[in-house]
Amino acid sequence: MCQLLGMNCNTPTDITFSFSGFAQRAGVTDHHSDGWGIAFFEGHPDGTPHAQPDKGLRLYVDNQAASTSPVAQLIRQYPIQSRHVIAHIRKATQGPIALENCHPFVRELWGRYWVFAHNGNLENFQPHLHSHFHPVGDTDSERAFCWIMQEIAKAHACMPPVEELTRTLRELMPTLAKHGTFNMLLSNGAALWAHASTHLHYIVRQHPFTTAQLQDEDLAIDFAEHTTPNDRVAVIATQPLTTNEQWTAFCCGELRVFVDGQPLD
Amino acid sequence: MCQLLGMNCNTPTDITFSFSGFAQRAGVTDHHSDGWGIAFFEGHPDGTPHAQPDKGLRLYVDNQAASTSPVAQLIRQYPIQSRHVIAHIRKATQGPIALENCHPFVRELWGRYWVFAHNGNLENFQPHLHSHFHPVGDTDSERAFCWIMQEIAKAHACMPPVEELTRTLRELMPTLAKHGTFNMLLSNGAALWAHASTHLHYIVRQHPFTTAQLQDEDLAIDFAEHTTPNDRVAVIATQPLTTNEQWTAFCCGELRVFVDGQPLD
Numbered sequence: 001m002c003q004l005l006g007m008n009c010n011t012p013t014d015i016t017f018s019f020s021g022f023a024q025r026a027g028v029t030d031h032h033s034d035g036w037g038i039a040f041f042e043g044h045p046d047g048t049p050h051a052q053p054d055k056g057l058r059l060y061v062d063n064q065a066a067s068t069s070p071v072a073q074l075i076r077q078y079p080i081q082s083r084h085v086i087a088h089i090r091k092a093t094q095g096p097i098a099l100e101n102c103h104p105f106v107r108e109l110w111g112r113y114w115v116f117a118h119n120g121n122l123e124n125f126q127p128h129l130h131s132h133f134h135p136v137g138d139t140d141s142e143r144a145f146c147w148i149m150q151e152i153a154k155a156h157a158c159m160p161p162v163e164e165l166t167r168t169l170r171e172l173m174p175t176l177a178k179h180g181t182f183n184m185l186l187s188n189g190a191a192l193w194a195h196a197s198t199h200l201h202y203i204v205r206q207h208p209f210t211t212a213q214l215q216d217e218d219l220a221i222d223f224a225e226h227t228t229p230n231d232r233v234a235v236i237a238t239q240p241l242t243t244n245e246q247w248t249a250f251c252c253g254e255l256r257v258f259v260d261g262q263p264l265d
Numbered sequence: 266m267c268q269l270l271g272m273n274c275n276t277p278t279d280i281t282f283s284f285s286g287f288a289q290r291a292g293v294t295d296h297h298s299d300g301w302g303i304a305f306f307e308g309h310p311d312g313t314p315h316a317q318p319d320k321g322l323r324l325y326v327d328n329q330a331a332s333t334s335p336v337a338q339l340i341r342q343y344p345i346q347s348r349h350v351i352a353h354i355r356k357a358t359q360g361p362i363a364l365e366n367c368h369p370f371v372r373e374l375w376g377r378y379w380v381f382a383h384n385g386n387l388e389n390f391q392p393h394l395h396s397h398f399h400p401v402g403d404t405d406s407e408r409a410f411c412w413i414m415q416e417i418a419k420a421h422a423c424m425p426p427v428e429e430l431t432r433t434l435r436e437l438m439p440t441l442a443k444h445g446t447f448n449m450l451l452s453n454g455a456a457l458w459a460h461a462s463t464h465l466h467y468i469v470r471q472h473p474f475t476t477a478q479l480q481d482e483d484l485a486i487d488f489a490e491h492t493t494p495n496d497r498v499a500v501i502a503t504q505p506l507t508t509n510e511q512w513t514a515f516c517c518g519e520l521r522v523f524v525d526g527q528p529l530d
Binding site: 042044045055056057058059060061062063070071074077078096097098099100102106107108109110111112113131132133134135136137153 | 307309310320321322323324325326327328335336339342343361362363364365367371372373374375376377378396397398399400401402418
């Protein structure tokens with residue numbers, strides 16, 4: 001099984017603390033060492049207007065273990081600021097260990113990048129991909145992503161509001177989940193969607209900020225020193241990353257959408 | 266004006282030497298400091314069969330100058346092995362300095378990634394993008410790429426042989442070049458296409474290998490120490506990168522395709 005990590009914020013924030021603990025699960029505290037990847041949406045250097053989506057994307061994928069990869073080392077040290085982050089460490093189930101099988105996957109639709117990562121295993125999922133999204137690699141996950149993109153492209157003529165997209169995604173999820181475990185993160189730079197069929201947890205950090213202690217590494221951070229009272233950050237992960245905070249577990253079959261660092265109802 | 270760098274090889278090769286000189290042009294020996302990017306196709310870790318395309322892709326884009334960017338520093342030090350590389354340093358003409366305007370651009374078609382970078386400036390190029398490739402950023406370059414992808418998707422039902430794609434691209438280039446300067450590099454992991462309307466040069470390095478001296482940095486390398494007699498590497502760049510080798514200039518309007526480290530006739 002793979003592991004997912006997502007972050008959604010109301011102001012660009014770096015993920016070095018969470019990623020540091022998460023990357024330990026790739027070969028040190030756990031056995032997910034068949035590759036990893038992380039994607040950061042990024043606005044304009046002089047600030048994207050708050051209500052606008054972030055269109056730029058940095059994608060780092062690697063078929064080495066995140067605990068030893070030189071690229072992961074860069075990510076741990078280089079505080080990339082982003083409002084929407086999706087990361088994944090891989091334990092291969094379908095598809096060999098190869099770069100094209102590393103999540104997150106990216107496609108363009110309606111002039112936006114869409115980023116997707118999956119944890120789980122879909123059996124006998126061979127959808128009819130009759131449109132223009134086709135997998136490059138061999139995973140059930142990329143096939144599922146191409147099918148989701150095809151179906152949302154069919155359901156909407158152009159980019160719909162977040163609420164409408166959420167409704168469409170809620171309709172699509174059961175078709176995937178009936179083939180097996182389907183925990184996933186998806187973002188288009190405007191919102192972050194998370195679906196759990198087994199394990200997914202989230203936490204919202206906001207004022208008053210406290211100190212958090214990583215579970216997988218002897219590292220703590222006092223967020224009060226690095227934030228303003230207006231900041232709000234949601235972190236979503238397969239398993240809680242910290243030992244002294246209250247994480248909320250997703251229900252089975254639940255899809256949540258995060259905007260500005262909190263889940264929408 | 267931007268600068269292009271491409272590499273096409275018959276065996277996976279690292280580009281650290283050429284990139285090192287090239288990155289100096291972003292702010293040190295020249296003024297192209299409005300962002301940069303590099304894309305590496307990569308085969309399977311246990312070796313992709315020679316005649317097969319490389320499907321995996323590592324893409325690094327950054328809106329900082331390549332001469333100072335921490336990500337560029339990583340690329341200079343981390344010898345990523347690839348048979349198809351496209352790099353670009355940007356001097357903004359159309360579109361602000363932002364991540365989504367940094368080349369290379371990537372799209373998927375027929376289950377393959379396609380990578381594109383452009384040097385030049387197209388005026389009044391507003392093609393009818395009626396298909397499913399749309400620009401995320403604001404550049405004439407990404408617009409041109411989307412149009413090329415649309416047209417090759419219309420011209421072929423599935424992935425054609427390299428020679429057929431070359432013929433299609435030769436037909437498309439004049440439509441772009443009549444709007445202004447259009448020097449470009451394009452790859453799908455099977456071949457690398459290069460088109461020049463003004464400046465583009467290439468060199469083929471093969472046995473017997475010699476020592477090359479960079480133009481933009483006090484650095485020389487004896488390729489004989491790092492190669493086998495069977496290796497062959499083509500490097501394509503806006504301007505020659507070395508002072509003691511014979512580079513071939515492209516003619517105006519010329520499109521060449523490189524496979525296995527050499528141009529096809």
